[in-house]
Amino acid sequence: xxxxxxxxxxxxxxxxxxxxxxxxxxxxxxxxxxxxxxxxxxxxxxxxxxxxxxxxxxxxxxxxxxxxxxxxxxxxxxxxxxxxxxxxxxxxxxxxxxxxxxxxxxxxxxxxxxxxxxxxxxxxxxxxxxxxxxxxxxxxxxxxxxxxxxxxxxxxxxxxxxxxxxxxxxxxxxxxxxxxxxxxxxxxxxxxxxxxxxxxxxxxxxxxxxxxxxxxxxxxxxxxxxxxxx
DNA sequence: CTCCCGAGAA
DNA sequence: TTCTCCGGAG
Numbered sequence: 001x002x003x004x005x006x007x008x009x010x011x012x013x014x015x016x017x018x019x020x021x022x023x024x025x026x027x028x029x030x031x032x033x034x035x036x037x038x039x040x041x042x043x044x045x046x047x048x049x050x051x052x053x054x055x056x057x058x059x060x061x062x063x064x065x066x067x068x069x070x071x072x073x074x075x076x077x078x079x080x081x082x083x084x085x086x087x088x089x090x091x092x093x094x095x096x097x098x099x100x101x102x103x104x105x106x107x108x109x110x111x112x113x114x115x116x117x118x119x120x121x122x123x124x125x126x127x128x129x130x131x132x133x134x135x136x137x138x139x140x141x142x143x144x145x146x147x148x149x150x151x152x153x154x155x156x157x158x159x160x161x162x163x164x165x166x167x168x169x170x171x172x173x174x175x176x177x178x179x180x181x182x183x184x185x186x187x188x189x190x191x192x193x194x195x196x197x198x199x200x201x202x203x204x205x206x207x208x209x210x211x212x213x214x215x216x217x218x219x220x221x222x223x224x225x226x227x228x229x230x
Numbered sequence: 231c232t233c234c235c236g237a238g239a240a
Numbered sequence: 241t242t243c244t245c246c247g248g249a250g
């Protein structure tokens with residue numbers, strides 16, 4: 001794949017970072033809690049994930065051994081607010097069981113390997129796809145991998161930098177090729193993209209008028225002169 | 231492609 | 241009532 005350097009990817013980061021500042025992602029108190037959140041938030045509003053995680057925290061169940069040891073139906077009830085609770089309970093169980101059986105219950109042990117190798121191991125789990133794997137790798141494992149989600153596709157297609165239908169791996173590789181290999185940069189950028197879409201770049205009716213990227217956005221409904229990106 | 235699912239906003 | 245939400249499996 002041939003990729004030409006395009007400073008717009010860095011320019012967008014700068015604009016977002018100037019506007020939103022440090023968002024302090026990922027909101028979690030431990031690497032394993034990051035993984036739980038990453039699985040629970042699949043196609044689910046973070047608000048609902050917080051309800052589920054708080055249920056687990058209130059019962060001191062945010063550990064691999066606790067998750068692994070509890071009954072499936074009890075786990076389902078606690079994570080119910082996060083939706084898709086039957087499958088997510090299975091995913092959490094499978095992951096926690098493995099960590100307890102092979103890594104003494106320490107996700108840090110699994111995440112300690114090389115990026116590509118650990119990524120392959122994560123993707124082998126039922127319930128962990130590319131976005132969930134990259135979220136765990138980046139925010140729990142501090143590995144330099146870029147997280148691509150529906151927000152990334154939507155924002156950058158509206159900006160005119162993606163069509164939106166590219167494969168996950170293509171978009172991930174594109175961002176990593178355009179940016180310095182930096183865990184903090186990748187972590188902050190993904191957080192900024194999420195916040196940007198939650199506040200302005202909504203799916204159906206984007207709020208373009210107050211959007212901090214309106215002057216550089218191809219899809220902005222705000223009428224502007226043609227001096228974009230300068 | 232369809233299905234999985236609750237919660238709050240529109 | 242419908243839509244959307246920090247996707248993934250079959």
